[in-house]
Amino acid sequence: xxxxxxxxxxxxxxxxxxxxxxxSQRTTVALxxxxxxxxFVQSGTVPFDQKTPFFSFFIEWxxxxxxxxxxxxxDGKRWTDWQAMLRDEHNDEKGITELQFGEPTYxxxxxxxxxxxxxxxxxxxxxxxxxxxxxxxxxxxxxxxEPLACPCAQPTVTLRSxxxxxxxxxxxxxxxxxxVTHLIVHxxxxxxxxxNWAAVVRSIWDYHVNGNGWSDIGYNYLVDPNGVVYEGRxxxxxxxxxxxxxxxxxxxxxxxxxxxVTPTEDAITNLQRLLAWKACDSGVDPLGSAFHPSSGLNxxxxxxxxxxxxxxxxxxxxxxxLPTVRQGTANExxxxxxxxxxxxxxxxxxxxxxxxxxSWSHNSPDETGFRLEWIPPGSTAFEIRxxxxxxxxxFVEENLVxxxxxxxxxxxxxxxxxxxxxxxxxxxxxxxGVDEQRIPATALRLSPNPASDLLQLELNGSWQGKLLVQIxxxxxxxxxxxxxxxxxxxxxxxxxxxxxxxxxxxxxIDVGAYQGIWKVxxx
Numbered sequence: 088x089x090x091x092x093x094x095x096x097x098x099x100x101x102x103x104x105x106x107x108x109x110x111s112q113r114t115t116v117a118l119x120x121x122x123x124x125x126x127f128v129q130s131g132t133v134p135f136d137q138k139t140p141f142f143s144f145f146i147e148w149x150x151x152x153x154x155x156x157x158x159x160x161x162d163g164k165r166w167t168d169w170q171a172m173l174r175d176e177h178n179d180e181k182g183i184t185e186l187q188f189g190e191p192t193y194x195x196x197x198x199x200x201x202x203x204x205x206x207x208x209x210x211x212x213x214x215x216x217x218x219x220x221x222x223x224x225x226x227x228x229x230x231x232x233e234p235l236a237c238p239c240a241q242p243t244v245t246l247r248s249x250x251x252x253x254x255x256x257x258x259x260x261x262x263x264x265x266x267v268t269h270l271i272v273h274x275x276x277x278x279x280x281x282x283n284w285a286a287v288v289r290s291i292w293d294y295h296v297n298g299n300g301w302s303d304i305g306y307n308y309l310v311d312p313n314g315v316v317y318e319g320r321x322x323x324x325x326x327x328x329x330x331x332x333x334x335x336x337x338x339x340x341x342x343x344x345x346x347x348v349t350p351t352e353d354a355i356t357n358l359q360r361l362l363a364w365k366a367c368d369s370g371v372d373p374l375g376s377a378f379h380p381s382s383g384l385n386x387x388x389x390x391x392x393x394x395x396x397x398x399x400x401x402x403x404x405x406x407x408x409l410p411t412v413r414q415g416t417a418n419e420x421x422x423x424x425x426x427x428x429x430x431x432x433x434x435x436x437x438x439x440x441x442x443x444x445x446s447w448s449h450n451s452p453d454e455t456g457f458r459l460e461w462i463p464p465g466s467t468a469f470e471i472r473x474x475x476x477x478x479x480x481x482f483v484e485e486n487l488v489x490x491x492x493x494x495x496x497x498x499x500x501x502x503x504x505x506x507x508x509x510x511x512x513x514x515x516x517x518x519x520g521v522d523e524q525r526i527p528a529t530a531l532r533l534s535p536n537p538a539s540d541l542l543q544l545e546l547n548g549s550w551q552g553k554l555l556v557q558i559x560x561x562x563x564x565x566x567x568x569x570x571x572x573x574x575x576x577x578x579x580x581x582x583x584x585x586x587x588x589x590x591x592x593x594x595x596i597d598v599g600a601y602q603g604i605w606k607v608x609x610x
Contacts, residue, residue: 110253111289113297116212118146120200127200133159138191138216140283143290145298146172148182148210155184155200155210159193169199175276176398178299179331182207186294188278188287213298217289218253239367239420240429240499240506242360244308245317250285256292259302263325267369268335269379270362270389272409273306273328274350274401279343284311287342301327306340308361314353316361330396334381337365345402359412362389363419373416389413429506430457430497435514438593438604439528441489443514445482447497454499454506464491483591483606489516526550526596526603533594537608540585544594546578552599558584558607559593566592573598584609 114134120127135142146155156169172184198212247258281287292304299305305327306319319340320326328338341350341358350358366373371388379386382395391409392400401409430447437443445459454477460469472495473482487493493514499506532545544556551573558567566587571580584592587609594605 111215111217111255111293113213113215113293115214118198118200118210118212119208120210121208125201127198129198131196131198133189133193133196134214135216138189138193139219140217140286141191141281142189142193142214142216143186143294144189144212144214145175145184145186145294146210146212147184147298148207151182151207153182153184153200153207153210155198157187157196157198159189159197160195161192163195166197167193176400177305177328177330180300182210183298185276186290186298188290215290215293215297217283217286217293219283219286239360239364240504241364241368242316242357243504245285245315247318250288250317251292256289256304259320259324262303262320264323265325265334265336267323267337267365268371268377268388269337269386270365270371271329271336271338271392271395272358272389272401272405272412273338273340273392274345274405275309275340275342276344276346276400276402277342279312279348281311284313284315284342285317287311288317291340295327299327303327306338308337309340309342310354310358310361311342312351312354314351314357316357322365329392330382330398332379332381332395335379336381341401341405345405346399347404349404349408355408355412355415359415359419362412362416366416367420373413373420387413389416428499430499430509433495433497433509433512435484435495435512436604437525438483438606441487441516442483442485442606443487444593445484445495445497445512447480447509449480449499453501453504455501457497457499459495459497460508461496462494464488464493469494469496483593484514485606487514487516491516526598526601528603528605531594531596531603531605533605533607537610538584539610540583542582542584542594542607544580544582544596546573546596546598547576549576550598550601551575554578555595555597556580556582557595558582558587559595560590 112135116131118129133142144157146153155172157172158167158169160166170187172187175183175185247256275291277287288309295301295305296303304319307321307324307326308319309317311317326333326336326338329336339358339361341354343350362373373389376385376387384395386394389409389412391406392398393406428449430449433445433447435443435445456477457475457479459472459475459482461472462469475482493516495512495514496508498508526548530546530548534543554571554573556569556571557565559565567582567584569580569582571578589609592607592609594607596603
């Protein structure tokens with residue numbers, strides 16, 4: 088028994104160590120620059136035993152100018168070339184270099200700082216390793232209340248809980264909201280390749296929070312070269328990305344350095360989908376311009392970072408593509424978005440006193456199913472009513488309780504995306520429509536029902552005139568149709584439904600201006 092608990096204890100220690108290895112780690116090195124050397128040189132060991140999948144580094148200082156450079160070695164003998172560390176243009180409150188990345192095999196570093204006339208007396212060298220680990224996650228769809236929902240769905244978003252699975256990249260506990268009127272495009276000015284882009288996002292978070300001193304990662308969203316969208320501060324949260332003039336903006340960072348190369352096609356595609364969703368959601372014209380109060384400038388509604396202040400961001404190769412991005416975003420909206428659009432025009436047609444057919448439109452061919460939700464009587468929150476297969480555009484709701492209110496909404500989904508919700512439909516079962524033009528359900532006798540071949544109909548009532556009887560499928564497509572005449576109180580006929588596949592159908596009878604619809608089951 089002691090051996091068992093000893094082994095269990097060792098296993099727990101091993102598992103705990105594995106979990107800790109997934110945690111990010113950071114450390115700082117104080118640099119004393121007060122001695123006034125023309126060239127400051129410092130050597131050291133790169134911290135962290137495990138630097139997975141890489142480590143990042145930067146230098147910050149309070150005032151003045153620095154021109155630092157670093158190089159690295161795995162064995163202390165063979166060194167990389169000196170790597171200049173350029174000052175980041177985003178921070179005008181203190182000096183800080185751009186975020187840079189090192190290979191996990193590097194064990195030693197050398198730092199060199201050449202003298203400038205107004206060099207500061209001290210600086211801090213930051214090292215950070217983000218740890219491995221990322222899981223897939225998608226953003227929950229946001230309900231909309233307009234009669235016609237914006238057809239552009241929010242692209243799948245990797246949530247903070249996924250790109251920071253250890254939970255050590257907290258969000259701002261007291262965020263400020265903003266009404267978005269301008270969409271600002273950035274580049275990260277970092278590496279264009281990575282085997283773990285979620286770890287890059289964690290490194291940017293560390294750089295913004297522990298380097299710049301911000302309350303959270305500066306961007307609202309980030310997009311990697313594979314087109315994966317990451318949650319930053321999120322929707323309608325005031326960011327820290329636009330020259331200190333962040334009000335009424337949403338900042339999107341396309342990860343990579345686009346000074347000399349352009350972003351990937353996947354990154355551009357999902358950037359446009361993200362911008363189309365937000366432009367459509369906020370009523371922003373992607374091709375238009377508007378006054379931006381925080382900057383005092385008249386800006387294009389989709390602008391680059393450099394449009395607000397002196398910076399090269401989003402890169403000399405990327406910035407000329409912004410007109411194409413604007414047009415592509417407008418095209419996404421104009422064509423109801425090539426991504427997974429939300430269902431729209433959710434409506435109901437009353438079949439009888441307690442039955443309704445729900446119908447909707449959907450302009451995207453990419454769904455694998457629909458999720459219909461409702462608030463039944465006695466409940467205050469939406470819950471799942473039915474999961475429906477792809478290409479379904481109707482749902483028959485039966486046996487509703489009279490004198491109650493039911494609310495419905497529907498979304499589309501596939502393996503990669505969840506659309507936003509449709510409009511909310513309200514059915515009040517105390518309102519039965521135009522009673523004087525509806526044939527009551529009790530007026531028609533159907534036998535047998537279910538039926539396998541012949542269906543006997545007997546209609547009793549005072550309605551007279553030309554009569555049309557139809558068998559419809561659940562999309563209201565006519566499958567059988569016969570015309571007749573009703574001259575008295577009683578009318579009878581029989582329908583041959585033997586050629587129809589087994590399933591549920593609708594029987595519709597029109598007599599003059601009167602109409603009735605019943606459900607028929609074919610065995």
